[in-house]
Amino acid sequence: MNLHLHGDAIPEGLSRRARSFVASHGVRADATPLEPYRERWLALGVPGEVIDRAVAYQERWGGLVLPPAPVYECGPRYLYADVPEPSHGGGWWFVGGEPRASVAFSFMIGPNGEFGLWGDTWAPLHASVEGWVESLALTHHASQWAKQVTRLHGDEVEGLSLDDFEPVEEVQGIVDTWWRGSDSLVALHNGEAECFSGRVRRVALVYSGLDKWGLHGQ
Template identity: 55%
Template sequence: MSLYQVDPLKELTRRARFFVHEHALRVTSFDVDQSRERWLGLGIPATEIDRVAAYARRWGGLALPPAPRYDGGPRILSPDIPERTSAGGWLFEAGAPRAAVPYSFMIGPQGEFGVYGYRWTPLHSTVEGWVESLALAHHASTRAKTITKVTGQDVDALQLDGYEAVPEVAGLADNWWRRGDSLVAVYLGEAECMSAPQCRAASIYSGVQPWAFRD
């Protein structure tokens, strides 16, 4: 029987499912039910606690390989107490970072995966999108003939005419693009979160087999 109460992989592509099966681990996660009454006493709405519990059931304890940006991303997907933003919405932690960074990895009001520092910045519209982006980065980095990295204002000069967005990554501030045997990953989340345009970054993977792009 699976260790997951809810199958976290059911909506992922075959590529991402293979990535998780081969490279991720599952460890014990935070038990939301043990904190429910205390959180209710703090004025946190039951609907928000239910969101945290649903996240914990599906993703809690999943330890993924490091992300290529954000100093590796969360070490383990594991939630914590919800908090209200200045805009009035609720966020909760997606997982503690694996390195010291000036922001937290959070789940947004609509289930977005993002970073919260100077401001809340959704990176992907779903947690699945974050996992898909990690899987695609691993896939492309092991199959590309050349990898070119650009930063800062050079990211704005990228020519993406003729490229199509990779839908499964559900990109918002960060996104992936494909054309022919090329993949381009664009990372704008850190720059937007910290109001630091020099943090814009992109990776261009050339010579990747076209069949490797899709599910």
């Protein structure tokens, strides 16, 4: 069963813009509770505090379906958690979402709560899943208000100057970042390039011709 979200059903910790985006465009599908798997996972050696994280993620985000992203083959089809696995660099991570298409990477939640991609290596896109949701909300907002949207690849991204831009803090960017200028917003999507050591080109989306509301509307 899918339900539209409103009020208390929308996860806390989001900006007003992101809350409006989730309320208007998100639905919640049924998600399997993870608490019944605790004993089985403990027997596999998963620490209790890591299981707590996965259970909390499933309760907060599990089953959430949001509109497609402009990159990463449209992003997760829906968010959910699964059995945690030890990371190569220490700590534990778990699946964070089901891909919409067949891709060479997985959407994962990192040892410190980061939302990112695992391919040949780990690429933490945002410091939290809230950051990912904020990025989707900002994509939707900027696409509605921009007079022009330009997609840049590879060397075109390297030549993009952000000297007069400031970071958009709410997306909590790590590998992927957003930048605000005088009349434009720029989204840098570096996840696949990080995952596959530059064998995949970096992508930037430039939303230009924005007025004050388009730049700062919450």
